Structure formats: C-alpha cells, structure tokens
Amino acid sequence: MAPVKVVDELCPVSLPAALLGERWTLLLLRQAFLGTRRFEDFQSEMDISRSVLAERLGTLVEEGILRREAYKDVRTRYEYRLTEKGLDLYPVLMALRKWGNRWMAPDEGPSYDLHHRSCGGGVGVHVACDECGAELTARDVRVTPLR
Amino acid sequence: MAPVKVVDELCPVSLPAALLGERWTLLLLRQAFLGTRRFEDFQSEMDISRSVLAERLGTLVEEGILRREAYKDVRTRYEYRLTEKGLDLYPVLMALRKWGNRWMAPDEGPSYDLHHRSCGGGVGVHVACDECGAELTARDVRVTPLR
DNA sequence: CCCTTGGGTTCGGAATCCGAACCGTAGCTG
DNA sequence: CAGCTACGGTTCGGATTCCGAACCCAAGGG
Incomplete structure (x- = not known):
C-alpha cells in the first residue's frame, strides 16, 4: 500500500x-437514533453541558442532519429529528457499533439490542464489492489517485 | 421510536x-488506511500540530489500533501501522466515505477512487439483516433495552 | 566537527469546554 | 391575577485543550 497524497478537501472522508469527529457529535447522533428528540432529554441522557449541546444541535441543523420542528404537546415544544441526510448516517453508527461490540465490549454486554423488525434477525454491516459481491477488507481494495 | 434510556458505558457505540469522536482521530485513521506510516508524513499530509499528533498517535497505540514499530531504512526509523483491531475499523471509514460522497461531495468529485483489487468493482457498504439478508434502514430496526 | 533529518517534547497564548446562573415564554394553581 | 414551574435556551468565569514555534537528541554525512 503506497502512501497516497490526498488533497484534503477532495477526500470524501475528510x-x-x-x-463527526467533533466532540459529542457522534454520541448525539446515537441518541437521536435511539429516539431522543428534545433538548432537555438530550441534556439529561448525555452528560453534556447545555451550552455545548445547543451549539452542536445548531450545527447539525445547519448541516441538514437534524431539523428543528415545533409541535404541540400541552403547549408548544420543539423537537430535533433526523432528516433523510441524518438517517443516512445509520451505516456509520452500525459500523461503529459492530466494532465496539467486537473490540471494546463492556463485560456485562450491551444495554440494548437491535433486531430486524419483521424477522427478528440481528443487524450486520458489510463492506462488499459492488461488482462481484465479495466481502472486502482494506487489503482487498486498491486506492487510485485521480489527480 | 420510543426514546430508549441508555446506560452510557454499556452502549457499544459510546x-x-x-x-473516534476526538478531533483528528478519524482523519488520522483515514490517512493510515491510505498508507501513511511515519510521523513526519502524517504531520505534513494533515495540517495538524506536532504535539497533538504525538498525543493522538499515542492514544491510538495505547488502544491497540496502531502499533509503533522500528525498522531500518538507511537508519532506524519508526512506523505506525494498523493492527488487526485498527484494520477492522475499515467499515466505519467506508460508511463515512459513502455518506460523504452522497451528501458532502465536493464539486470536482473525489481525489481518489477505490476498487476491488481482483475484479475492479466499486466498494459498497450495506446494513443487512443477519437472518433474512434484507437491506436495513433505521426504521426497519427495533431497539430492545435489556436492563 | 558541524549540518541535516526524523521523531519527538516543551513552552505561552488562543480557542473550547464546562457548570452554574440567568432569562423569556407559556401554562397551571390558588 | 400573582406566583410557580417547565422548557429551551444564552451568558458568564474558570478549567482544558489546541495550536505554532521553538527546542532537544540521536544518528549519519561531508
């Protein structure tokens, strides 16, 4: 694997x-996928300061990953919900979870479980070739610089 | 999706x-997967300060994601290489990349491309049911609190 | 000998983060 | 209607972390 020089702004990962590599953002998204929607709930479920929470929610809304919406409970409240762009981050979280289960699992095991709603099966993440369907590791992939 | 209260330490994502949600860590891993191995190369390819780079490399080594190894060039040098645990983060990076390509792609397109070495196909990431094989989105998955 | 290179470590100042306090709007209570 | 509470923030001062620049040391090379 020869080192590939990368123009940072053109790398689809950077x-x-x-x-996401900003403190709290990944945890916030996890919480969103678990169904948390309100400011107060994020604040009490994660141990984050209110000011930083407000800021992070703000940037996620700006980025179009969450949308802030008013709704009527007994009175007007707000909720932060995942947009389509946000929901599309699911594979990232699932990949993280799979890795976490394999390499950083707490002794007691996870505190919740995920299952396919309709058949009850577990949730898997796979990196596969679009052409031949083979499961791929880093070693099976060639990097081709374009510029 | 009812909000699920999660004991943070028992969540396999947290x-x-x-x-990884620490500044620089994801970028550092991306660079590692692109083949960068030496301190100086990380430093010049990413725009990170030497002190923080040293610290991040240190924690990744402590975590067993990278390993620091001496080798002989014209003289003794060191390289940071992905361990098996580190290589196993590939799906996370690929999921990130797929998302980046879809939602944050730069106008000119990516600066490099990835292909299956043996058949030339593209690299895909899939979240699928372990049981029935169906492709899953967040909506297809049920969260079951265990404790 | 002095110079260069790789791989760091060590500053001081700048940017972030945190907890705690405050604020405004709304409803509910008596 | 006066006062209280809940939500969803904003605003502080102090504690961390980050950064760039400078320094350090070992090993070659000229």
Missing part, C-alpha cells in the same frame, strides 16, 4: 470526519 | 464514539 469533511464528514471533520464534522 | 466508547468507540468517544475515541
């Missing part, structure tokens, strides 16, 4: 990495 | 998220 922008998302800069966004 | 530990990896805390680790």
